[in-house]
Amino acid sequence: MEFALLLGTPLAGALILGMVGASRQAPALNIAFSLVTLAAAVSLAVRVVGTGSLGFLHEQFFIDSFNVFLVALTAFVGLTTAIFSRPYMRVEIEHGRLNAGRLRLYHSMYQLFMTTMLTALTTNNLGLLWVAMEAATLSTVLLVTLYRTAGSLEAGWKYFILCGVGIAQALFGTILVYFAAEKVLGAAGVSALLWTHLDAVKGQLEPAVMSLAFVFLLVGYGTKVGLAPLHNWLPDAHAEGPTPISAVLSGLLLNVALYAVVRCKVLVDGSLHSRLPAQMLMGFGLTSVLLAAFFLWRQRDIKRLFAYSSIEHMGIITFAFGMGGPVAIFAALLHMTVHSLTKSAIFFAAGHAAQKCRSQLIERIHGLATTNPAIGWGLMTGALAILGMPPFGVFASEFLILTSAMKQQPWATPILLLALAVAFAAVLSKVQPMVFGEASGKRLPHSPALLPVFTHLALVLLLGVFIPPYLAQWYQSAARLIGGP
Amino acid sequence: MNALSLDLQILNALAALLLLVSFAMLAQRRIVALVNLLAFQGALLAAATLLLAARTHETHLYVSAALTLALKVIVLPRLLHRLIRRLGVYWDTEPLLNIPGTMLVGLVVVVFAFGVAQPVAALASTATRSAIGIAVAVILLAFLTMITRRKAMSQVVGFLSMENGLFFGAMSATYGMPMIVELGIALDVLVAMLVLGVFFFQIREQFDSLDLQHFESLKEER
Numbered sequence: 001m002e003f004a005l006l007l008g009t010p011l012a013g014a015l016i017l018g019m020v021g022a023s024r025q026a027p028a029l030n031i032a033f034s035l036v037t038l039a040a041a042v043s044l045a046v047r048v049v050g051t052g053s054l055g056f057l058h059e060q061f062f063i064d065s066f067n068v069f070l071v072a073l074t075a076f077v078g079l080t081t082a083i084f085s086r087p088y089m090r091v092e093i094e095h096g097r098l099n100a101g102r103l104r105l106y107h108s109m110y111q112l113f114m115t116t117m118l119t120a121l122t123t124n125n126l127g128l129l130w131v132a133m134e135a136a137t138l139s140t141v142l143l144v145t146l147y148r149t150a151g152s153l154e155a156g157w158k159y160f161i162l163c164g165v166g167i168a169q170a171l172f173g174t175i176l177v178y179f180a181a182e183k184v185l186g187a188a189g190v191s192a193l194l195w196t197h198l199d200a201v202k203g204q205l206e207p208a209v210m211s212l213a214f215v216f217l218l219v220g221y222g223t224k225v226g227l228a229p230l231h232n233w234l235p236d237a238h239a240e241g242p243t244p245i246s247a248v249l250s251g252l253l254l255n256v257a258l259y260a261v262v263r264c265k266v267l268v269d270g271s272l273h274s275r276l277p278a279q280m281l282m283g284f285g286l287t288s289v290l291l292a293a294f295f296l297w298r299q300r301d302i303k304r305l306f307a308y309s310s311i312e313h314m315g316i317i318t319f320a321f322g323m324g325g326p327v328a329i330f331a332a333l334l335h336m337t338v339h340s341l342t343k344s345a346i347f348f349a350a351g352h353a354a355q356k357c358r359s360q361l362i363e364r365i366h367g368l369a370t371t372n373p374a375i376g377w378g379l380m381t382g383a384l385a386i387l388g389m390p391p392f393g394v395f396a397s398e399f400l401i402l403t404s405a406m407k408q409q410p411w412a413t414p415i416l417l418l419a420l421a422v423a424f425a426a427v428l429s430k431v432q433p434m435v436f437g438e439a440s441g442k443r444l445p446h447s448p449a450l451l452p453v454f455t456h457l458a459l460v461l462l463l464g465v466f467i468p469p470y471l472a473q474w475y476q477s478a479a480r481l482i483g484g485p
Numbered sequence: 486m487n488a489l490s491l492d493l494q495i496l497n498a499l500a501a502l503l504l505l506v507s508f509a510m511l512a513q514r515r516i517v518a519l520v521n522l523l524a525f526q527g528a529l530l531a532a533a534t535l536l537l538a539a540r541t542h543e544t545h546l547y548v549s550a551a552l553t554l555a556l557k558v559i560v561l562p563r564l565l566h567r568l569i570r571r572l573g574v575y576w577d578t579e580p581l582l583n584i585p586g587t588m589l590v591g592l593v594v595v596v597f598a599f600g601v602a603q604p605v606a607a608l609a610s611t612a613t614r615s616a617i618g619i620a621v622a623v624i625l626l627a628f629l630t631m632i633t634r635r636k637a638m639s640q641v642v643g644f645l646s647m648e649n650g651l652f653f654g655a656m657s658a659t660y661g662m663p664m665i666v667e668l669g670i671a672l673d674v675l676v677a678m679l680v681l682g683v684f685f686f687q688i689r690e691q692f693d694s695l696d697l698q699h700f701e702s703l704k705e706e707r
Contacts, residue, residue: 060665127666134673138680145687153688160684161640164677165631168647171670172624175655175662179605182659193663208604 002047003056003063005040006071007118009033010078013111021104027086030107034079037114041075044068049470055124059194062124065477070259071121073337077251077344078114080452084348085110085244087449091355092242094445097147106146106242112139113248117256126193129260130167130174133224136253137163144241155236162233163224170220170260176213177267180205195263202270210271217264218280224257226311227318228288238307239360243351246303250310251344255336258314262321266482281322286415288315293419296426301360302350305430306343309386312423313339316416320401321482323408329479331400334467338393338460339386345456346382349375352448353434362430367439376435378453383431385460387424393463492540493612499533500616503653504595507626510646511591511633512584516575519642520565526649527557534656537613545664546656552671553652561645564678565638572689574638582633591626598622609658616657623650637688641681648674 013033017026045068048054053064063071089106092098098106116139120132137160145156174193181192184204191197198205219230226234238246261281268277292312299305313335320332352375353368354360368376385392398420405413467475506526513519531553538546569575582590598621606617624647631643648670655662662670 125663125666127662128669131666131669131673135676138673138676141680142683145684148687148691150691153684153691156684157637157688160677160681161631161644164644165628165647168624168644168651171651172654175651175658176605178655178662179609179658183608183610193666206608209608212601212604 002040002044003054003061003122006037006044006075007115007122009036009040010111010114010118014108014115017111018104018108021107022100026103026107027082027089030110031079031082031086033111034075034082034114037118038072038075038079041072041118045072049474055196056122059191059196060125060128061122062196063122064481065474066263066481067121067259069333069337069471069474069478070255071118073340074114074117074121074252074256077248077340077456080455081244081247081251081344081348082110084247084351084449084452085242087446088243088348088351088355090446091444095355095358102146105142109139109143110244110248113143117252120256121259124194124196126174126177126195126198126264129263130171133170133221133257133260134164134167136256137167137224140237140241140245140249140253143245144237146242146245147240149240151236152240155233155240159233159237162230166220166223166230168220169216169223173213173216173218173220173264176209176216177205177264180209180213180271195267198267199270202267205267205271207272207274210268211276214264214268214277214280218261218277218284221257221260221264222284225254225261225314225318226288227284227314228291228311231288231292231311234311235304235307238310239301239303243303243347243354246307246351247344247347250307250347251340254310254314255340258317258321258336261318262482265321269483278322278324281318282409282412283322285315285317285319285322286412288312289319289419290315290415293422293426296423299430300362302354302362302365302434303347303360305362305427306346306350306386309423309427310339310343312419313343313386316398316401319412319416320404323401323404324483325404325408326476326479327400328404328408329482330475331397331404333475333478334393334463335397335401338397338463341456342382342385342392342394342460345453345460346379346386348449348453348456349378349382352444353379356444362434365434366437367435369435370439372444372448374450374453375448378450378457380431380435381457382453383427385457387427388420391461391464392457393460396464396467492536496533496536496613497615499529499536500613500619500653500657503529503533503649504619504622504626507623507630507646507650508588508591510642511587511626511630514576514584516569516636516638516642517566519639520562520569523565523642523645523649524558524562526646527553527561530649530653531558533653534661537656537660540612541660543660545667546661548664549656549661549667552667556671556675557645557649560675561678564682565642568682568685569638572638572685574636587629587633591629594625594629595622598625605658611657611660613657617654620650620654620657623647623653626650637685645674 048068055062116136141160145152184201185192223230292308317332320328357365388394388398534550599618602618602621606614627647631640
């Protein structure tokens, strides 16, 4: 019942908002649909904590200790972004950047995007996972080009082609997994792609085929995670699309793609008994962290700046998953949560700041703390949180990742520390003049959405000081499930 | 070496033709002809699937052959032809690498593809395992088509040809993916084309052309 609601609500929302998405009540409806989705997700989470994993629809869908917290997180950020987009989109219409027809497209596609992400997270079938990931790209292409500017069209085209080609590699990887599975599970049709079935027999899967499959799967889904050097689409799509979409791309889609990589890694690890997948993840992770940290210096656009910061953090998480071991995986899962919350909060604040100064260029944004203290301090606090200042949650997870790196991969620690220091200096030196400095800019025609910004930041603060026992238990059982060599 | 049965011989001939079509696409600069080649590739794929279905008596292969015929031979080429007419893009500009050069790279790619496919083909128990190398070659040649072209339309044709290669790979290695997955993939491809249709008109409205050379503003160090 809850499960039908979880996937059915956003789907119904997409259809209904496709018809009435331009009306005055549409933003409220968008929020209402997201709220019902969140309620369904929370009630499912409570059930999974009680009973362990659940299967639905002939095992085609399942919820276990790994995906349950991502489902809850996705639904939660989906709701807060819907709340944020209400005033944001009203200002955009007032500024003449959008019209009613495009608003309808936005609302409908937003709900469809939520449907595809929740499907990707809950499906047990690796083939359907691929289908849902591709659908997630398709539903956001027209959102990236929502403003129809030259830059947004270029960004949309890059996003479509790079992610399309990337995801084609992942399909080939999926075919290879199916090929290996068929040998063990027989040509029983559908069951040979079910993750739970594959997990049960992963020790018998042909290692040569599985390692080839993993290369394709990692490159394919890794493109969507934004791992360097496959990250080219990411900063453009984040900077040129509307801010609510930047927030959900960064906060949610990257997580979902990484989730797909990790699911595949569990199978390959079981088959290979070598450290090859782990080393590949660590290699891609470190490359992304380093490259993003240095590119941060060169950014002049506030949304591009934080898009590169997302690449950096995805690199850290990928590295931690590659390192393996209970502590590192616990930290990676925690980092996925706090990064998602912090980064979407930053995009909310940055979006309003850019609206206020009518420009996304960092040099044109200044004095936010005087003209609009709430946005200014929201941006500053968010930036400090994402840079890993205590007592925020990012500090806790980065600390855990660094200490386990010292134990397990000492050679990587200086690289990580260097990248973190470079990123710290780069982001702080760019955020400071935006928040302080000489004040300018007019008031926004509508009051900004501050509730989502500060709710997210408060949660990140809470996670840094105290992780509730049930959440820690979730992370631990997920870490056991993912394991690693 | 024992003689192959007739249907296998035909299947192998179809696979060889698929590869040939991929090379033809690599050399073709007229966009209308490129779309026709894509439709022909789809038809070869549908014929191969049908033959395999008759051989293995798998019902889902019959469905998948029908789906291929409907989507890749009829619907997609029609959509693309309509787009070409309405947008008036008939010729691609000179490719980034000249055509003889591209063909030479293509040859190297094919050798590489057979190398990659070798371990998989050695393990396959399907009658069509020798075609796995061809499938990988079709995928890589389509990729080559995409990266050497400048017009958005030719890149899309390359993308669809890559999907054909993937489909052929799945078929020759495992007799196709489960039905539900194949339906999902077909749906994704169809939606992708519709999104692209909308997208092309947006690009044209903005730039008055579908040449991707205009797409050079979003680079680092502006």
